[in-house]
Amino acid sequence: MANKEYKDEADQVAxxxxxxxxxxxxxxxxxxxxxxxxxxxxxxxxAGEARVTKQQLEYDRYNYVFQEKSATAQxxxxxxxxxxxxxxxxxxxxxxxxxxxxxVHDVDMKKGVVDxxxxxxxxxxxxxxxxxxxxxxxxxxxxQIGKRTIEKGQMISAGEVLGFIVNRETPTWVTANFKETQxxxxxxxxxxxxxxxxxxxxxxxxxxxxxxxxTGSAFSLLPPDNATGNYVKIVQRVPVRIELDKQRxxxxxLSGMNGKVSVSKNQN
Numbered sequence: 001m002a003n004k005e006y007k008d009e010a011d012q013v014a015x016x017x018x019x020x021x022x023x024x025x026x027x028x029x030x031x032x033x034x035x036x037x038x039x040x041x042x043x044x045x046x047a048g049e050a051r052v053t054k055q056q057l058e059y060d061r062y063n064y065v066f067q068e069k070s071a072t073a074q075x076x077x078x079x080x081x082x083x084x085x086x087x088x089x090x091x092x093x094x095x096x097x098x099x100x101x102x103x104v105h106d107v108d109m110k111k112g113v114v115d116x117x118x119x120x121x122x123x124x125x126x127x128x129x130x131x132x133x134x135x136x137x138x139x140x141x142x143x144q145i146g147k148r149t150i151e152k153g154q155m156i157s158a159g160e161v162l163g164f165i166v167n168r169e170t171p172t173w174v175t176a177n178f179k180e181t182q183x184x185x186x187x188x189x190x191x192x193x194x195x196x197x198x199x200x201x202x203x204x205x206x207x208x209x210x211x212x213x214x215t216g217s218a219f220s221l222l223p224p225d226n227a228t229g230n231y232v233k234i235v236q237r238v239p240v241r242i243e244l245d246k247q248r249x250x251x252x253x254l255s256g257m258n259g260k261v262s263v264s265k266n267q268n
Contacts, residue, residue: 006135010128013121020118024111031107034100041097048090055083143168146255172244172253174206176261177216177237185265186211192242196259199252206244208263214238 062079065071143165150162174194178186186208194204212219215236242261244250 006128006132010125010132013125013128017118017121017125020114020121023114024118027107027111027114031104031111034104034107038097038100038104041093041100045090045093045097048086048093052083052086052090055079055086059083137162139165141165141167141169166255168251171246172250173209174242174244174253174259174261176240176242178240178261180215180236180238183211183238186240186263187267190263190267193262194242194244194259195262196253196257198254198257199249202249204244204247204250204253206242208240209243210241212239212241 059076059079062071062076066073066076146164146166148163150156156162176192188208188211190208192206192208194206196202196204215238217236244253
């Protein structure tokens with residue numbers, strides 16, 4: 001079946017998945033950069049706190065000296081101004097650190113959204129590829145086409161018979177119609193010899209795997225009804241299935257062929 005449209009859709013969704021994966025990588029890099037800035041700000045804040053502490057001690061000393069009239073007001077004001085500058089710089093660094101933390105959090109949130117979209121698109125890719133797979137009609141088993149009922153370009157519907165396949169995976173088997181008077185000699189597992197009309201010089205061997213629970217006529221479209229009293233006794237035939245051994249030449253036997261089946265009476 002034509003599947004170009006389905007393949008194109010699957011490729012488009014796959015490209016979207018790759019795009020989301022690339023976006024996640026970009027966000028990961030951004031987070032690493034922000035974390036590096038975050039650590040740098042922490043270092044700067046530690047240095048700023050040390051400067052503020054030192055300058056605070058300097059201010060306290062000048063304030064004491066000023067109270068003792070050993071320092072001028074100008075000197076005290078200069079030390080106070082420097083302390084205020086250090087405190088302002090420290091506050092600015094802490095504000096930047098908080099903003100950096102929020103940006104890292106935003107990146108994590110965005111990564112979560114992008115990753116969820118990537119997961120959704122990945123599932124969509126699986127669905128699209130499944131649709132592509134539906135355009136290929138596969139037999140339930142390996143075999144050989146025996147009859148084809150469709151032609152190239154033909155429209156088909158769900159459930160329509162497209163052909164008939166001869167199963168090559170299961171063992172080859174033969175259905176032999178034995179007389180009902182012979183059933184007493186037949187048992188499951190009995191060894192059987194088969195000679196096909198098409199290959200009279202070759203013998204095939206197998207075993208009985210099932211015996212029908214009713215005669216062949218009982219399963220016919222119009223089974224016989226003897227209620228009228230017009231009864232002629234006819235020896236009935238019972239289908240017996242024989243599974244052939246895996247041997248050279250067994251695959252030569254085709255469905256519908258005729259043959260002769262022999263079973264030894266002395267097996268049981």
